[in-house]
Amino acid sequence: MTFNKPIQKGAITAGVLLCLSSFATASAAADCSVKVGAVLPTSVDWGRPIAAVAQYAVDLANEAGGVTGCDVELILRDSQVDPKIGVDAAKALVDLDGVPLLLGAVSSGVSMPILTSVAVPSDVMMMSCCSSSTAFTELAKEGKSKGLFYRTFATSGVQAAVGAMVARDKGYKSVAILYKNDDWGQDISNLIAGDLEALGITVTASVALNDAQPSYRAEVTQALKGKPDALYLALYPTEGSAAVREWISLGGTQNMILANSLKSDEFRDNVGMQYLGNTTGTDTASPRTESASAFVDLYKAKFDSEPNGPGLSNSFDATMIALLAMHAAGKDASGSQIAAQVAVVTDPEGTPVSADAAGFAKATEILSGGGTVMYQGATGNVRFDGSGNVSAPAVTWTFTESGTQEASYITLEEVDEFMALVD
Amino acid sequence: MIQSLADGILVGAIVSLGAIGLTMVMHMLRFANFSHAELLSIGAYSALVFDALFSGILPILANKIGPLSMTWALILSMFCAMGATGLSAVLIDRFVFKRIRDKGDELSMVFASFGVALIIRNVLGLIFGLKSQLYSNDIVFAVMVSSDPLLLIKPDQVFVLLAALLIMLVLQFVLSRTTLGYALRAVAENPSLAEVSGIRLSWVIALVWIIGGMLAAAAGVFYGLNNHINPVIGRDLVLPIFAATIVGGIGSVFGAVLGGFIVGISANMALLILPSGYSPAVPFMIILVLLLVRPNGLFGETQT
């Protein structure tokens, strides 16, 4: 009990303090604050930076005057990648802190129960950076998500199509696929295998890599067997670097095509630039405006590295768009009211605003005046379809000594055209 | 086929080193220690620290040895890490397991070991960050031993295999030829009788932890050399190590070594028949099948 007690005591004091502080804020309307909840896997290697970026976006918003004139208070909870824990955290945020907006979660297996058992019943808007499952689209089509769910993660269709496009343009005749064995990986590997075969490119092997395996040697050996021209990787940095180091040391081809999850310094450093010369990555892209690099510059200044890692720019955009929508919806808006304003923030006809503090301030001003804006974020000219999915133009990129650089830009029309071709 | 077999042997060597320590602890203290694999993490990370230290003080040590990615500094660090990990193991026992042993039953120990594993893993995560790290960023190319059937082997792996075998031989010598070894076996057989014969129980228990910790540290460094280091390698390795221990039979050092190789080889061979998504289940399939045939493992004795 020695260790148990402080927690319980802490919780009680916490409760008391919370009550006091909520009274305090209610009485002093001058410096108000609005609460936003976030449920993100901060105890996982790739989850921690995603949370840091969300926190940073909130800081920027506060620097630019906050939301509806109030400071934004981000309450961050760890999901531990455990659905029970994530749902409980979300429920506590909604019921105890009264947040109308939840950022997260990352894994679809956590986001889905949060959406069905917390967000929809309580009329809370959910903005996920990274949940990729097609199940959300199905749910939205059935009308069960009540328009409360948005994600800034471009559906895997675009990623896969651009990956296949790279393989075709480089003239690869055969490709092996290594994918993360989760909903995103299963989805994207099926998609790209279909796309490649539609282009007449042989898929020599499609090998799933499970999380938390001590060695990926056997999987890599399996993928090596067909002696493919190129390797397609839909992995996260940890298992990605482990697998690619094995792959290269076993003499596998250095022609690699990467999904955007491997746009990561960890991956580049652990594999080494000398082996990444023939590597092309894919990603969704920013529009061709001068303000598009705003996020990259900001990130460099703040974290002293490029924003390379799974979900970082998505997390930034998710936070910014959600906060702007919250502003547009006005004080004390409900989840569905905020959700309804997302279209106003991402209006293709609206005034373009950049993804930094100045852009945020400009956007809040326009929105307060009843105008609409086009948020030009880190992942591009974000535009949501009826199911809360985002579609965007794409880029291919390559690694450089200091980070990554863009290799080519593929417009939304080109992406759509190509996807129609391979379908 | 040949390739999978060779890979399996090389992976198995690391698992074996971990399993030896675990089997000795499980035999002596009669509890399944789920925090054993965390000793590998402690070993791997302390070697990382020592390595940075030695390479900083004497840059000449940072040169590579022949075709290996191993440096002299890392070899030196490995020995230091073995000492540090042995010591940590003894300390953990003093602070946690000994106290629980004095008042609780085996199951409390098992659960305490879960708790200890959680603490170690996350403290490492706080100190070193959650990202993967490497001793050396260079990728050492595998050497083609034969082209048909294709057989590629990395020099590091051969080194690790030889080093692991050497360590096992030394251990075998200590256990079978020295008074220490006799004392260990006496205590494992019958603690009270051993105590009556003038063996100090607490010393022998400490010794088991030191040996277990040292072997785990070596395994951790070898694993880091071949793969990568991150705070969760204990979590990733705990199941193969347990599988090896149980397949070999608790208490049998030879069994643990063999078990390690069996687990390594079958995990690599399994993908020849199973889709790779099922690979985490493979070690358990082996355990299940083996336990159906031999309920006490290959070399385990019946215990009550």
Next chain:
Amino acid sequence: MMGLISYLVFFTTIASILAIAVLGLNLQWGNTGLFNGGVVAFFGAGAYGTLLLGGAPQADHIGGFNLFYPLALIGGAVAAGLLAWVVGRLTLHLRHDYLAIATFGVAVTFENIMRNAQGFSGGAKGLRGFTRPLEAWVNDGLTYNVLFLLVVSVLLICTYVFLERLIRSPYGRLLRAIREDEIAARSLGKNPGKIRLAAFITGSCIIGLAGGLYATFYAFVSPQDVLPTLTFQLWAMLIVGGAGNNRGAIIGTFLIWAAWTASGWSLSRFAPVELQIYTGTMQFILIGLVIVGMLLWRPQGLFPERLVVSQSGRKKN
């Protein structure tokens, strides 16, 4: 205030569902001495079974039989029982730690199959398409949750009463006899193997029932719900509450679940902003400390098993 009530209702629902599972585990370990290291497989069998039987048909995998809900729930529990029968036949003769690892392996294999067999379980993206019973008739979210809590509480109480009667019956004494001294029980003409299997299956059905309720509440289940973490959490609840004591098992569940959620909540509330991203890791350290501290302080649990004096002279079977 409504928020607090709403949260408490939610919290109590989840804790009660977990408590049912811990009661099932208590029958297996606390009363019969079976070290089930794969609780989550039986929990998952119940969850997947219920959703597959009671859900709407889906294009990409089997299931969706739209069964009447109580039947689907029972079906889930039966699925868990069937799994337990197979697993028990194979592994129950093993000693403690071997049994634990073998059943742990069963759970890992179960998760693997659910993750990979897309045509059966929906794969990694999980199983969807289930509508919670009567949801269309209850508009208000809170009212529905209160009703759900009532159902769960009734089931928890039923399970508790059933198990209490069971362990006080001659059969319960038999279970403990086998746990304490198998050879002695055998010499009295009992068949320990058969009885242990029966207890294992019964316990697993109860755990499966909890799994079914859990999946119903979320109207969703995915491989992430059946990771080994859950096994660990349920065991921690039983150990802290006190193995062998049903009331202890329930209280232990509420305490551990409260500590687990409250530690996350208070860290998010009180840790300074720049440390916020480390709170997840710190929470795990806290949980580890709580478990180790508890075992150091009171290894028999908060509510140790009460040793019942055998009622002499009233033996029936």
